[in-house]
Amino acid sequence: TKEDDVDPVEPTYKLKYTLTVRNIGSGDASNVTIMDKLPDEVNYISSSVTPDSIDGKIITWNIGNLYVSDSFTLSIYVRVHYGLETGFVINNTANVTCDEGVKDRTWETTTITNEPPVTVKVFHGEVTNIHQILWNYIIHYIPKNTTITLKATDYPIPGFSGINHTYYRIWRWNNTSETWTLIFDWKEYYGEYINLAQLGESHGYSAAGKYEIEFYSIDRAGNKEKMEWNDVYVYE
Secondary structure, three states: OEEEOOOOEOOOOEEEEEEEEEOOOOOOEEEEEEEEEOOOOEEEEEEOOOOOEEEOOEEEEEEEEEOOOOEEEEEEEEEEOOOOOOOOEEEEEEEEEOOOOOEEEEEEEEEEOOOOOEEEEEEEOOOEEEEEOOOOEEEEEEEOOOEEEEEEEOOOOOOOOOEEEEEEEEEEEEOOOOEEEEEEEEEEOOOOOEOHHHHHHHOOOOOOEEEEEEEEEEEOOOOEOOOEEEEEEEEO
16 A cells, blocks of 8 residues: 555645555565656655665665565655646556565555645734724734734645745834835845834834734745735834
């Protein structure tokens, strides 16, 4: 039998196949050979048992004798290719032979999916959330010492490719001109604590006021999240 550890998976996912050979016959099998022909859509990484040969996509193990009722299991790790479309099916076939002339074949299919990450704000300190029913969004009210971090999660779980990049930018409402002013344009987020009050002061504004934070993430499969945004009021 052959099984994948997760299905469906995103492109670039590290996929694990578990291959098990059982002797269910009435006699012992000698010089048992397993040959796994990997599909074009994956690259071999490693296996729990060192192969006896690797010829392109064909991986071979010579496991010796397999006695009646015995079994042999190995794990194979592969990297799914980048750029595969949702719904594509990866087909993997393995064969087993022995000197007695008995042979068998098993296969496993794995479906590709592509889901964007989801990024959320995390407030460190006091925050009050007001739901604006008319516009159906939430405005946050925070004191000057409350900071913000961004937390990105990739999907599906399991089977995700992983977060590659998170980007954000900050705007400040100018009460005099009644327009939004860009404090800084898109830059990559590296886990820093975002203090809006300090950012405002460093750009010539008072700490208290209305800010807007925009953000999104991209996973290793290239799936890009739709930009999220929220208004945040900082008060004295």
